[in-house]
Amino acid sequence: MKKLTVAFQGELGAYSELAAREFFHANVEVAPRPVFEAVFAAVKSGKCQRGIIPIENSLAGSIHQNYDLLLRHRLHIVGEIKLRIVHTLIVNPGVKLSDVRSIYSHPQALAQCDRFIRGLKRARATPVYDTAGAVKMLKEEDIRDGAAIASAQAAADYGLKILKSGIESDHQNYTRFLILSKQKAPRAPHARTSIVFATRNVAGALFKSLSVFSLRDINLLKIESRPIQGRPWEYFFYLDFEGHAADPPCAKALDHLREIATSLRVLGSYEKGRDADGRIHKR
Amino acid sequence: MKKLTVAFQGELGAYSELAAREFFHANVEVAPRPVFEAVFAAVKSGKCQRGIIPIENSLAGSIHQNYDLLLRHRLHIVGEIKLRIVHTLIVNPGVKLSDVRSIYSHPQALAQCDRFIRGLKRARATPVYDTAGAVKMLKEEDIRDGAAIASAQAAADYGLKILKSGIESDHQNYTRFLILSKQKAPRAPHARTSIVFATRNVAGALFKSLSVFSLRDINLLKIESRPIQGRPWEYFFYLDFEGHAADPPCAKALDHLREIATSLRVLGSYEKGRDADGRIHKR
Structure with missing residues (x-):
């Protein structure tokens, strides 16, 4: 069976990648893109057969930029998946919780783990552009006094270690993703x-x-x-x-x-x- | 007549300050606050008699954080004003358009002036946290190769020079602001x-x-x-x-x-x- 290529926004290990793998199971080749606009463009041009975009989060609300892009581009929504967002604390191998002085992640992920971060007396939150990007940075710069908040998938992708899982304050944290295609979906019963x-x-x-x-x-x-x-x-x-x-x-x-x-x-x-x-x- | 003290989010010269002055005319003392939460707190504590917050922009949509804060805090909406957002290019006295290499402003203001910025071959957009904050920075650091995009009010507040006015791509750019108080508004006819x-x-x-x-x-x-x-x-x-x-x-x-x-x-x-x-x- 030929694998589908699916465009998503972010670095490898982003929650969108995880959602794509949940939706398509093994049958997928993921294609990271820097911005949402590029996800739509990749599907439109035929470079990727599918795109996946987050459309709403049960805590933060709708991702309005993607509503605007749905209107601008003539693609079809062919599926959805609701992913529970489980944030994990990720470090380079050998780094202990007591070594951590900075916690890197996207501002929204930092906010969603504020209770956990406040519990760590000696570490402070440091916002970066992307959750998986924070993990990539930890690895590339071999940071020994920092940790990242991202998905377990990101730890696996970069070969880093999970210190703690489920550190989000509210476990009722879901993101709904939409699957995009140039063709309409086959008729679905539900x-x-x-x-x-x-x-x-x-x-x-x-x-x-x-x-x-x-x-x-x-x-x-x-x-x-x-x-x-x-x-x-x-x-x-x-x-x-x-x-x-x-x-x-x-x-x-x-x-x-x-x-x-x-x-x-x-x-x-x-x-x-x-x-x-x-x-x-x-x- | 005793002046009302009105809390707003941002630096002096922010569009919220301008909206407050339009709404209350001369009868106002403005009180800048770093975050929206602090605007609500200032009114709640009685430190300020009124607060002003942006609630929606005709191009960018609703400011969802402020909807959430309206729910969380038990204040009353007592007025609204729709301000046309006129962006101006502001420099230190003596700086010419041809000197400008960097244009500082809030990412949303930069995006709203993208056509104008693209027309300047040698200058690039540099995002900062606040429109009026960009003007303050120009002045404090006496930047001679940069300009800021902000309100005319910001140029007046910091004594800087307006090089060009109305540089937004779409002039149908309005922001609706709400006025907050601890007391209900008197009965209004319309x-x-x-x-x-x-x-x-x-x-x-x-x-x-x-x-x-x-x-x-x-x-x-x-x-x-x-x-x-x-x-x-x-x-x-x-x-x-x-x-x-x-x-x-x-x-x-x-x-x-x-x-x-x-x-x-x-x-x-x-x-x-x-x-x-x-x-x-x-x-």
Whole structure:
């Protein structure tokens, strides 16, 4: 079986890589990219068959930049996976917890482990651009008085040692990732559909838009608003609902929404994601 | 007339200071604070009578951190102002555009002026933590080969020179600011009300929540969702609507919403804001 190439943002060992490996199991070749824009470009050009992007975190909320990129690029969402974010403390072999003076990670990961870090009297948090990038730096510069907070996958990728696992303050920490492709997903039995639409700026327009789903007992899973460039205080609405866009009630609801909305695009119908726990994937 | 003390986040010359001066006219004493949290704390403790925070930008979207802080702190929203963001290029006296090699500003301001910056062949963008902070740095370190992007107010505050004004790529660039107080606002004739609520995680709950307004012809102005900590994929909804919470139809709608919502709080009813153009306020 030929392996799929999947683009993700970040260094090897990033949570996006872990999510890709959970979603595609062994059947994947990962392709790191420096920015989200480059993930979309890699799929668009055909260089990678799939892309994976984080879209929301259960503590921090939506990654709005990726909502904007979904609108700008004409790719299809073909899957999702909800990954529990398990942060680990990673050091070079031989480094002990008492040696650690600096803890390197992305500011959001540092914030999510603030209780653990405050418990370490002699170490202070030092923000860097990326969780896995912090691990790479530890290794390349052979830092003996520092540790990184990143995924267990990052420790495995760079051959470093995990001192402690599950150091996040709140274990109910999940990130939902979307899988992107140039082709639509095959029909899924338990589908979720993502759309984006805009309405006229009139009283009740949003309510009417949502009514097309409620009148047909279609369950709404998420709503997100983003500003429309050049039209201050008007918004695009990103909506997720249960069902496939081709299911008769959903298709009718979308037809109905087209009467009300000034623009409407189906971003994708895809199998509803399972929850995954971040295990290590050896290569 | 005794001047009001108003806390804002940032250095003197920040857009928040400008918004405060537009809102309160001469009748204000501004109190800079390093972080948004400290703005809320200053009002809560009574050290400042008012606080001002940015809540959304017409290009970048909502400032989600401030939505979370509104929920956490029990302050009242008592006013709003929509400020057009006019970015200016600021230098030390005597510095010419051809001398400039580095342009310092907040990453978002740099991004908003990307067209102008790309037009300058020999200068490159250098991100710093704050727009007004960049101006302060230029002055303190007497930088002769650099410029800052910030408000005209910042140039006035630090006695520096404006080389060019209105350098933003998109002039439809507005930021909406909220005014915070420990007391409710006096009754306003043209009011806007902000609330936050959560619903049971059942089909149609959001639709039912919005219906309480639509059934009474109350116009919805904005909806924003934020994750509920510890309950993955459940959300708080922040809703703005036209009218005062004490107006009979609005009061009925809120009563009705209380039947549906698991939690509901009125963040404030306040006079709808005017659009303001960022002029310079001399002190």
